[in-house]
Amino acid sequence: xxxxxxxxxxxxxxxxxxxxxxxxxxxxxxxxxxxxxxxxxxxxxxxxxxxxxxxxxxxxxxxxxxxxxxxxxxxxxxxxxxxxxxxxxxxxxxxxxxxxxxxxxxxxxxxxx
Amino acid sequence: xxxxxxxxxxxxxxxxxxxxxxxxxxxxxxxxxxxxxxxxxxxxxxxxxxxxxxxxxxxxxxxxxxxxxxxxxxxxxxxxxxxxxxxxxxxxxxxxxxxxxxxxxxxxxxxxxxxxxxxxxxxxxxxxxxxxxxxxxxxxxxxxxxxxxxxxxxxxxxxxxxxxxxxxxxxxxxxxxxxxxxxxxxxxxxxxxxxxxxxxxxxxxxxxxxxxxxxxxxxxxxxxxxxxxxxxxxxx
Numbered sequence: 001x002x003x004x005x006x007x008x009x010x011x012x013x014x015x016x017x018x019x020x021x022x023x024x025x026x027x028x029x030x031x032x033x034x035x036x037x038x039x040x041x042x043x044x045x046x047x048x049x050x051x052x053x054x055x056x057x058x059x060x061x062x063x064x065x066x067x068x069x070x071x072x073x074x075x076x077x078x079x080x081x082x083x084x085x086x087x088x089x090x091x092x093x094x095x096x097x098x099x100x101x102x103x104x105x106x107x108x109x110x111x112x113x
Numbered sequence: 114x115x116x117x118x119x120x121x122x123x124x125x126x127x128x129x130x131x132x133x134x135x136x137x138x139x140x141x142x143x144x145x146x147x148x149x150x151x152x153x154x155x156x157x158x159x160x161x162x163x164x165x166x167x168x169x170x171x172x173x174x175x176x177x178x179x180x181x182x183x184x185x186x187x188x189x190x191x192x193x194x195x196x197x198x199x200x201x202x203x204x205x206x207x208x209x210x211x212x213x214x215x216x217x218x219x220x221x222x223x224x225x226x227x228x229x230x231x232x233x234x235x236x237x238x239x240x241x242x243x244x245x246x247x248x249x250x251x252x253x254x255x256x257x258x259x260x261x262x263x264x265x266x267x268x269x270x271x272x273x274x275x276x277x278x279x280x281x282x283x284x285x286x287x288x289x290x291x292x293x294x295x296x297x298x299x300x301x302x303x304x305x306x307x308x309x310x311x312x313x314x315x316x317x318x319x320x321x322x323x324x325x326x327x328x329x330x331x332x333x334x335x336x337x338x339x340x341x342x343x344x345x346x347x348x349x
Contacts, residue, residue, distance in 0.1 A: 004120050011124035015131020022136065027155065031140045038137055041130035048123035062122050 004052045008045055032081070033074045036088050039095040040070035046102035053109040069095070207265035207334045211256045213294040215329050216301055218245055221288035223318040237287060237319055239272040245291055246270065248310055252303045254295035256331040260285040263334040281336050288320075297325045 026034060044066035051057040073091035080087025203209050222236050246257055246264065257264045262280040264270075273279045277286070293300055304311050304323050311321050 004123060007120045007124040008127040011127035012131040012134075015128035015133075016135045017131075018128075019132040019135020020139065022132075022139075024152075025139050026136055028140060031137065034133055034137045034140065038130060038133040041126055041133055044126045045123060045130055048126065052120065052123065057119055059119065059122050062126075066126050 036073040043095040210333045215294040218291040221320040249293040252299040254293040256294040
């Protein structure tokens with residue numbers, strides 16, 4: 001239970017350290033995709049913790065879910081930019097809603113204990 | 114342990130999330146001196162942009178240089194025209210000495226007889242000088258002087274008192290030397306015509322010599338001149 005959150009936090013800390021020490025910076029033009037990818041990753045992490053708490057965590061579903069979400073979000077952002085529609089907002093809203101839902105479920109599980 | 118293994122993907126995704134967040138943070142607050150991932154592409158694009166800009170500016174330079182050249186030629190032409198105009202005007206008004214072919218006319222009073230001058234009747238008067246000047250001007254004399262006094266637009270030839278002649282407010286005394294620059298043949302012909310002015314003056318006893326000169330110098334007008342009353346007329 002706490003192990004999942006601990007491991008997730010540890011991974012994120014290591015990732016932050018790596019990210020801050022990367023010898024390069026992405027151009028401003030890709031910031032939009034990166035933000036959507038960050039949301040997808042955040043959503044996946046919360047979803048993974050939640051499913052682990054519910055004891056039906058599946059590695060393959062988790063990994064494919066993460067990549068397909070991230071790719072769809074990036075694709076939406078790209079297509080939206082081409083069409084002049086802010087489609088990435090759809091990804092932002094969807095991920096945002098799911099993050100809060102997952103957080104709520106996690107909270108409930110923690111409180112039930 | 115199985116739990117730890119099952120949490121590994123979450124940990125990896127969290128790691129990716131951390132990297133993404135850090136990168137995103139650094140994009141929003143870019144640090145100094147860290148190269149962009151697409152730096153080469155950026156530099157190439159910038160190079161192309163600068164090359165285009167440079168080409169445009171070069172074209173502008175050529176255009177501006179052409180305009181400048183045009184302006185300078187125009188200005189030089191205007192200046193040349195003005196200088197030429199001023200020189201011509203000065204030449205015409207008699208403010209500069211001029212040299213050229215022409216005739217020299219020397220008039221002198223009749224020789225004294227018995228220690229007396231030839232009598233008032235036969236002395237050279239202002240009219241005689243004016244007749245000569247008039248004849249010369251009539252056939253195209255361009256510059257005339259009498260005893261070194263240049264005749265200009267406001268010159269007078271006038272008898273003062275009984276026997277003195279003033280030219281340009283300066284008294285001149287015989288012999289009178291009239292220099293005229295102009296077509297030498299015409300000047301000679303008009304003066305030496307049979308029954309002409311020279312004949313007439315010789316008849317009344319004036320000593321006249323007329324000589325054709327290949328080159329003589331007529332001095333410049335030396336006095337001061339004012340334009341106190343005459344103003345350019347308004348047109349229309």
